[in-house]
Amino acid sequence: MAVVETRGLTKVFKEGQLGAVNNVDLVTREGEFLVFLGPSGSGKTTLLRMIAGLEQPTAGEILIGGNVVNHLSPRERRIAMVFQSYALYPHLSVYNNIAFPLKAQKIKKELHREKVEWASSLLGIGGLLDRKPRELSGGERQRVALARAIVREPTVFLLDEPLSNLDAKLRASAREDLEQFHKRIGTTTIYVTHDQVEAMAMGDRIVVLHQGFVRQIGTPKEVYDDPADTFVATFLGSPPMNLLESDDVVVGFRPEHFLPADRLREGSRIPLRFRVTYLEFLGAERILYGSLAGSRFEEKEVLSRLPAAVSEAFQVASVYDFGVASESLRFFDRQSEKRTQPKAIAWQ
Amino acid sequence: MKPAEHNVERCGGASATPPSPRERPRVARRPGGRWLGAAMFLPAILYVVAIIGVPFLMAFLYAVGDVRVGSVGYHFVGLENFRSVLHSPAFRRSLFNSVIFTVGSQVLVIVGAFTLALALRDKFRGRGVVRFLVMLPWVAPVSLGAIGWKWILDSLYSVINWLLVAMHLFRQFDAPQWLGEPKLAMMSVILVHTWHVLPFSTVILLAGLTAIPRDIPEAAAVDGAGFWRTLVHITIPMMRPILNVALLFGIIFTFTDMTVVYILTRGGPYDSTQVVPSLAFFTGILGGDLAEGAAISLFLVPILVIVAYLMLRVAHRAEVT
Ligand SMILES: Nc1ncnc2c1ncn2[C@@H]1O[C@H](COP(=O)(O)OP(=O)(O)O)[C@@H](O)[C@H]1O
Ligand SMILES: [Mg+2]
Secondary structure, eight states, X not given: OOOEEEEEEEEXXXXXXXXXXXXXXXXXXXXXXXXXXXXXXXXHHHHHXXXXXXXXXXXXXXXXXTEEOTTSOHHHHTEEEEOTTOOOOTTSOHHHHHHXXXXXXXXXXXXXXXXXXXXXXXXXXXXXXXXXXXGSOHHHHHHHHHHHHXXXXXXXXXXXXXXXXXXXXXXXXXXXXXXXXXXXXXXXXXXXXXXXXXXXXXXXXXEEEETTEEEEEEOHHHHHHSOSBHXXXXXXXXXXXXXXXXXTEEEEEOGGGOEEGGGSOTTTEEEEEEEEXXXXXXXXXXXXXXXXXXXXXXXXXXXXXXXXXXXOOOOTTOEEEEEEEGGGOEEEETTXXXXXXXXXXXXX | OOHXXXXXXXXXXXXXSOOOTTTSOOOOOOTTHHHHHHHHHHHHHHHHIXXXXXXXXXXXXXXXXXXXXXXXXXXXXXXHHHHHHHHOHHHHHHHHHHHHHHHHHHHHHHHHHHHHHHHHHSOOTTHHHHHHHXXXXXXXXXXXXXXXXXXHTOTTTOHHHHHHHHTTSSOGGGSOOTTTSHHHHHHHHHHHHHHHHXXXXXXXXXXXXXXXXXXXXHHHHHTTOOHHHIIIIIIHHHHHHHHHHHHHHHHHHHHTOOHHHHHHTTTOSTTTTOOHHHHHHIIIIISOOHHHHHXXXXXXXXXXXXXXXXXXXXXXXXHHO
């Protein structure tokens, strides 16, 4: 097993333009499941392709297992990658798709069948070995791509949005399978996704990317509870964090912390009046849309997310006493958008 | 080629439920619509009949008659002309030459075009210019190109020989007679024809290559395959249908072509480069024996029919896979 490290990794496609990946420093840990999370176009794929050796960096270094691999071809890096499209070889049977890396790396012929069977049974596709990729469903294709990736027991796994082609239901079960699978083989895995729920659920740590810059690296809890800047604060969490601008700071609080006043301890609570304009009932929770009333943040739009345990009825166009616990507040610098120390601000 | 599209097609084709009335395409049935359709179709049919049907029929009539240039009557002679053609050594020779000419040039064309297509697929500085240059032999008139080649290979003024002599590889009056020695002449004819049809096959193969999604060869690279393994096990198998199309087109272009032979060697020396179409031309038009010329050219028909049949089958298979 190996550790992947990047130092100042940068990719500029067109000279003079902003880089697709800018000055990225990161180190994976042994056997960890690291997630690259960012909106579409944030440079996740480009970063992954540079690690795989499919894209030459403009600047910076890539290290695998402690050695600089910048000038090694993909095959010499001994990594496995699952492409977003799966990139199965359409003219080969599932068996030959999975066996291809074995042949390419000149592994002894006698071992092929055994290894292919091991990989395919691990992914539950033992019965599909004679089919062609076009005869498979999306979920089955994804499993074949995974089997092809694990069959030669790589040192690192790179997965580029492997679930994005599946429908919602299949995606949930495939996510579960992937997690189980990673637990079993324990190979260091880098997983790319634009879906924050997926990232939170699967990642040991999350690397949040935006416009090619790393905004934060941390465990799901860290990036959710202590976002490093306003981008991370609003990109993670659905609905996103409420942000209020006050002089030179931005104050943020999660919708689930914006609750009816009587739900909060009196000592630490900051009272706010909330005018509800729209209600969404989602079964396990309710989302209240509205704006603040009667403070210096008059008319600022905010959201509240109430668990089913809060059973009060709320009326559209009415104003209620809400509040936030002061320890739930997060502060950001208004200029740099970076996290700052808690500050006392005037609420009224 | 893309699996997703085919699934859609297949579902559409095999769906058991009939389309709802709202989905069914409405065809306006105007009175006289059928005649209008026929009238619109007529020019195409006339064109095919006039350009292909009539000459074909004439050729057939000539072939079973005793027509000569300038003769007045017409006597039906049955398969007499075919029998005499089959027994003529000149015909057998030209059939053999045609096969050599076609196989030789197609091997060169496919290998060359595939190499060129591979080279022209990747981006590099000046790719547009190179692509244009590669296309030139195809867009330039064959006769013009072939006349150029005739000078290049000329017995006295050959540029190649001048170079070879200047490089001291040959002595002045001992240089190869490119069009004067049977083996060399055949080689020259094959090479010039290859030069001419290469761009066409290159373009077909280039289109096929660019249709392979970029991440397939990338996946192969990550899986550990080098250039040759990717080429042999991934690229060529995926290109199979397109390669077949290029090959069959090439065979038709080559088997029926006589321009290069006519301009460079006129079938000589000693009929060593005489191919079936040029023999038909020399016998029927220049030799005046229309009947025998027609019979010779009709021998091309079964061969071309087989090739055309294969071509349609391959095209169909390319669609399904
Ligand atoms: N081959 C390329 N040539 C030029 N620009 C590219 C290329 N690949 C990606 N980009 C650009 O780089 C940026 C990052 O792309 P990508 O890494 O694919 O983002 P993501 O995977 O996060 O959606 C995008 O703005 C994209 O347009
Ligand atoms: Mg991407």
